[in-house]
Amino acid sequence: MIAEQWRRLLAASATAVLAATLSACGGSAATAAPSAVALTFYYPVAVPGPITQLIDGYISKFEQQNPGITVKPVLSGGYPDTLTKIETTIKGGGTPPDVAVMLSTDLYSLVDSNAIQPLDSQIAAAGGNNYLNGFYPAFLANSRYQGHVWSLPFQRSTPVLYYNRDMFQAAGLDPTKGPANYQEMVADAQKLTKPDGSTWGIEISSDGIPYWLFQSFVIGNGANVVGSAPNQVSFDTPQVVSALQDFADLSAKYHVMPSGILQWANMPNDFVAGKAAMIWHSSGSLANILKQAKFNVGVSYTVGEQGFGAPTGGGNLYMLKGIPADHQAAAWKFIQFMSSNDIQADWSMHTGYIAASPAAYQTAAMKAYLAKTPQASVAPDGIEYAKAELAAHDNAQVQKFLGDAVQAVLTGKSDPSSALRSAQQQATQLLSAFKN
Amino acid sequence: MGRPQRFSRLGRRPRSGAAVLPYLLVLPTVFFVAVFTLWPTVRVAYDSLFLQNEAVQVPQFTGLGNYAALFADPAFRQVLFNTVIYVIVTVPISVALALVIALALNRRLRALGLFRLAFFYPAILPMVSAATIWLFMYAPGYGLVNVFLGILHLPGQNWLGSPDLALFALMIVGVWKQTGYFMIFYLAGLQGLSREIFEAADLDGASAIQTVRHITLPLLAGMTLFVTTIAVVNGFETVDQTYIMTGGGPTNATTMLLFDIWQTLFSFFDLGKASAMSVILIAVLLIFTVVNFSHLERRATYE
Numbered sequence: 216m217i218a219e220q221w222r223r224l225l226a227a228s229a230t231a232v233l234a235a236t237l238s239a240c241g242g243s244a245a246t247a248a249p250s251a252v253a254l255t256f257y258y259p260v261a262v263p264g265p266i267t268q269l270i271d272g273y274i275s276k277f278e279q280q281n282p283g284i285t286v287k288p289v290l291s292g293g294y295p296d297t298l299t300k301i302e303t304t305i306k307g308g309g310t311p312p313d314v315a316v317m318l319s320t321d322l323y324s325l326v327d328s329n330a331i332q333p334l335d336s337q338i339a340a341a342g343g344n345n346y347l348n349g350f351y352p353a354f355l356a357n358s359r360y361q362g363h364v365w366s367l368p369f370q371r372s373t374p375v376l377y378y379n380r381d382m383f384q385a386a387g388l389d390p391t392k393g394p395a396n397y398q399e400m401v402a403d404a405q406k407l408t409k410p411d412g413s414t415w416g417i418e419i420s421s422d423g424i425p426y427w428l429f430q431s432f433v434i435g436n437g438a439n440v441v442g443s444a445p446n447q448v449s450f451d452t453p454q455v456v457s458a459l460q461d462f463a464d465l466s467a468k469y470h471v472m473p474s475g476i477l478q479w480a481n482m483p484n485d486f487v488a489g490k491a492a493m494i495w496h497s498s499g500s501l502a503n504i505l506k507q508a509k510f511n512v513g514v515s516y517t518v519g520e521q522g523f524g525a526p527t528g529g530g531n532l533y534m535l536k537g538i539p540a541d542h543q544a545a546a547w548k549f550i551q552f553m554s555s556n557d558i559q560a561d562w563s564m565h566t567g568y569i570a571a572s573p574a575a576y577q578t579a580a581m582k583a584y585l586a587k588t589p590q591a592s593v594a595p596d597g598i599e600y601a602k603a604e605l606a607a608h609d610n611a612q613v614q615k616f617l618g619d620a621v622q623a624v625l626t627g628k629s630d631p632s633s634a635l636r637s638a639q640q641q642a643t644q645l646l647s648a649f650k651n
Numbered sequence: 652m653g654r655p656q657r658f659s660r661l662g663r664r665p666r667s668g669a670a671v672l673p674y675l676l677v678l679p680t681v682f683f684v685a686v687f688t689l690w691p692t693v694r695v696a697y698d699s700l701f702l703q704n705e706a707v708q709v710p711q712f713t714g715l716g717n718y719a720a721l722f723a724d725p726a727f728r729q730v731l732f733n734t735v736i737y738v739i740v741t742v743p744i745s746v747a748l749a750l751v752i753a754l755a756l757n758r759r760l761r762a763l764g765l766f767r768l769a770f771f772y773p774a775i776l777p778m779v780s781a782a783t784i785w786l787f788m789y790a791p792g793y794g795l796v797n798v799f800l801g802i803l804h805l806p807g808q809n810w811l812g813s814p815d816l817a818l819f820a821l822m823i824v825g826v827w828k829q830t831g832y833f834m835i836f837y838l839a840g841l842q843g844l845s846r847e848i849f850e851a852a853d854l855d856g857a858s859a860i861q862t863v864r865h866i867t868l869p870l871l872a873g874m875t876l877f878v879t880t881i882a883v884v885n886g887f888e889t890v891d892q893t894y895i896m897t898g899g900g901p902t903n904a905t906t907m908l909l910f911d912i913w914q915t916l917f918s919f920f921d922l923g924k925a926s927a928m929s930v931i932l933i934a935v936l937l938i939f940t941v942v943n944f945s946h947l948e949r950r951a952t953y954e
Contacts, residue, residue: 299917327705328920422812422900473791475812476901481790490792609705611918622901626814648706 252284252545257291257301257315259530261370262499262566269565277552284545294318294530295611298325301535305330311535313546316369319357319531320606320614323445326360327608327649332536333363337547349572350554351595353527356603360445366531367554368571370562372499373525373601374431375594376400376518380511382407382414382492393493393515396522397435397461400493404471407492416471418491419462420479421625425618426605428495428517430526432458434602435519439526440617445607446649450617450639451632458519459631463624476622483507497528498594501567505590514593516600523600529568569594607642608649616641692933699926704919717927726903727911727928733818734907738886741822745830746878750871752830753837754863767838774832782895785824786811789896811897814904821905824892829885833878840874841867880943887936908932 256274260266267290274286289312291297298321304311305328317325325331338346347355347364354368380390386406394400404416419428426440433440438454449455465472483500485491487507495517496504505512516523532550534543552558559570560581575581576595585592607613620634699717701710721727752770756763773781788795789810797807810820844867852862868875890909893899899906899914906914908928916925 295918302920303917324705324920328708423898473809475791475809477791477809477812485792609919619900619902622814626812626901628814628902 252541254284254286254314254542254545254549255289255312256286256549257289257297257312259291259294259297259316261294261530262497262568263503264566266566269562273553273558273562276558277549280552281545281548284548286549291315294321301330302328305536311537313535313538313542314549315533315535316530317366317533319354319366319368319371319527319529320604320610322357322360322365322606323608324610325533326365330536331365331533332543333365334367334534334547334550335363337543338364341551349574351569351572351598353598353601353603354531354569354571356527357606358531366533367550369530369532369553370499370566370568371527371529371531371571372497372568373527373594373597374428374495374517375498375501375525375597376493376495376515377486377500377504378493378513378515379486379489379508380513382489382510383513386492390511390513393513394518396518397432397520400518401465401469401471404465404493405469408471414489415473415485415491417465417493417495418472418477418482418485419465419495420477420482421462421622422476422478424614425476425621425625426614427526427528429458429462429617429621430602430605431495431517431524432462432519433524434526434600435517435521435524436461437519437521437524439602440605441603442607444651446646446651448605448607448613448617448639448642448646450620450642451635456631456635459621459624459635461520462621463631466625467627475626497567498569499529499567501591501594502565503567505588512590514590516593516597523597525597525601526604527601528604564591567591567594569598607646609645612645613642616645695926695929695933698922699930701923703923704921710923713923717923718931721924721927721931726906729903730906730908730911733903733905734887734889737818737822737825737889737907738883741825741829741886742879742882745826746833746875746882748826748830749833749878750837750875753834753841754867756834757838757841767834770834771831773828773830774835776828778828778891779895781828782824782892785820785892786896789820812901814901817897817901817905821889821892821896824896825886825889829882833882836874836878837871840871844870876943876946880940883939883943884936887932 258270267288270288274288278285291300294317297315297317301311301315301317302324311330350368351371354371355364358364358366358368376393378393383390383403386403388403388406394403400417406416408414408416421428430440433455436454436458438449438452438458440448440450440455442448466474479496482491482494482496483504486494486496487504487509489510498514501514517525532553534546534550538546554571556570556572556575556578557580559572559575560578562568563570563575564581564584570576570581573595576585576592605614605617616638620629620638623629623634624631698710700712700714702713702716703710756767756770760766791797791807791809791812794810796810800807808816811817848866848870849862852866857865888909889907890913893905893907893910894913897905899910909932912925912928912932915921915928
């Protein structure tokens with residue numbers, strides 16, 4: 216009796232589901248006009264601030280300008296989470312988003328796993344090299360591979376040196392400019408460090424992705440750790456070894472920085488609380504630091520022995536592979552929109568990211584902002600000192616080899632030349648699996 | 652219902668309904684164990700025999716190549732070492748502490764409920780939130796731990812930023828987190844013991860320490876083995892606090908097996924190697940559990 220009732224119920228519900236499915240199919244077939252394209256956009260959040268509101272605002276502006284295209288924004292965690300989500304979706308046979316913001320250095324991994332498509336034809340239609348020349352060249356350094364352009368800059372940054380102008384003044388230093396090279400930075404830090412331990416001269420973090428700030432020392436020494444091809448790295452040249460020695464000396468020799476591994480997330484807090492007179496941090500933290508600091512904040516460039524130097528950083532816009540043709544056209548419109556001058560200017564003002572092109576700094580809104588906040592012009596002016604961020608095949612592992620070497624030296628477990636030699640060997644062995 | 656009948660009447664087939672029903676009842680369990688435990692285990696063992704990573708996108712059979720590469724890698728040997736040290740240190744300490752606290756709280760005390768709650772509280776916090784709180788407590792300079800050290804005129808430490816202290820700092824979090832959980836098991840065990848034995852011991856003039864040593868502990872032996880098994884499995888599966896607090900650093904000083912599996916698969920996209928590491932983890936846990944339970948069956952005779 217009961218079984219009979221169950222059977223009826225099952226039959227009834229199966230019919231209902233079938234009917235619903237059929238009507239849904241019929242409905243979509245009837246209403247699917249060629250102009251109705253629904254894009255999915257993955258973006259990570261890597262700096263503090265009201266990021267989702269800003270992104271939602273840009274999207275509604277885009278949808279107003281482009282009727283027939285809707286964009287669904289998906290906050291995909293941090294950069295590593297975004298890459299993981301997309302790679303596992305593709306490997307599991309799922310549907311990836313149409314557009315995603317991922318690190319510019321994810322390029323080779325994304326090409327190796329066949330996840331992205333080049334933007335060559337779209338760029339050619341938009342004006343080819345004329346169009347590309349509008350962007351800062353340093354921000355396209357990690358976009359080109361195998362003769363194609365794979366991404367456009369969106370949220371780009373460099374490390375900068377933040378310094379407390381009030382403390383500079385009190386220590387008898389020139390509050391209008393930061394140190395010009397490593398030697399000056401050490402001398403300043405020695406004057407700024409208080410013997411009772413309440414203020415450190417400088418703090419440079421070394422957790423998470425230690426290779427990135429370390430690259431500032433290397434580039435300031437006139438070298439870089441990036442190899443001449445994506446299956447090569449240059450970790451153990453004399454300039455790199457001496458850069459790592461400089462980094463470690465800040466705490467071990469000069470005692471102007473706390474010892475051990477310092478945490479990225481703590482640096483801005485320590486700086487605004489007056490526990491550190493100088494920090495190295497992403498230019499993307501500028502808006503937040505200015506909002507919180509109760510003193511005059513100076514912004515300058517990160518340095519090595521020979522002067523200013525910094526790697527680029529941050530995320531680019533990628534188009535995912537295998538999306539339908541109408542999505543490709545809409546996705547390109549969206550990528551162009553998000554890297555356009557007005558959006559880039561607004562994005563930069565609210566975060567501290569460096570706008571993708573010099574023209575964004577000529578917009579009226581940006582000019583008014585810079586007149587009020589001159590600190591914001593430091594990072595874009597410093598792009599001439601910026602070189603490519605470390606990128607290679609198997610990028611996460613290669614970056615970790617260098618980061619592990621940096622941490623081993625900073626914690627006194629190894630010396631620069633043997634740590635870097637071992638990192639070079641590990642990376643060379645791993646990269647030998649790639650032909651170019 | 653029909654069980655004695657079925658066994659007593661030889662040669663007669665049991666009624667079909669009675670034979671099918673037990674299988675039907677375990678079917679959901681069998682189904683879920685097969686789909687979510689057995690099949691993934693088989694699959695991971697199979698995947699561990701292939702090279703499949705960023706350089707090799709189409710799987711290539713390599714036999715035991717992934718295992719050979721792992722054991723030749725000093726970083727992996729350090730990961731195994733860290734894991735074993737973590738288990739060897741945290742398991743006895745949390746189990747012993749749990750027992751001591753349970754003994755202390757197994758009596759009439761004012762505000763007993765409050766004490767029990769205070770010790771059990773860490774167990775109900777999600778590990779990720781707990782780790783975030785500890786992250787602030789360990790912060791160099793203003794973190795609570797260093798503030799306390801300062802009151803005692805001891806130098807502050809960069810707990811998570813020093814390779815000599817970071818694993819130790821994670822162990823403290825692990826012990827703090829799970830001791831209250833094990834305490835609950837011991838409390839339940841203690842309250843299940845019959846009062847008469849203790850009264851008899853009391854009449855014979857046994858001291859409190861003698862009672863604990865010769866009566867309570869042996870009677871709780873079964874519970875101890877059970878709690879130890881859970882503690883060891885927890886220890887080998889430590890991952891949340893590593894992810895939140897150190898990211899495995901400095902220079903792999905806090906990288907343990909499960910974190911390394913996660914990192915190898917979802918950050919390095921090396922499916923073959925991550926599978927081989929998973930097989931190693933499963934094998935270790937399986938061997939331990941089998942040995943421990945065979946002990947348990949032999950020793951837990953009090954029931």
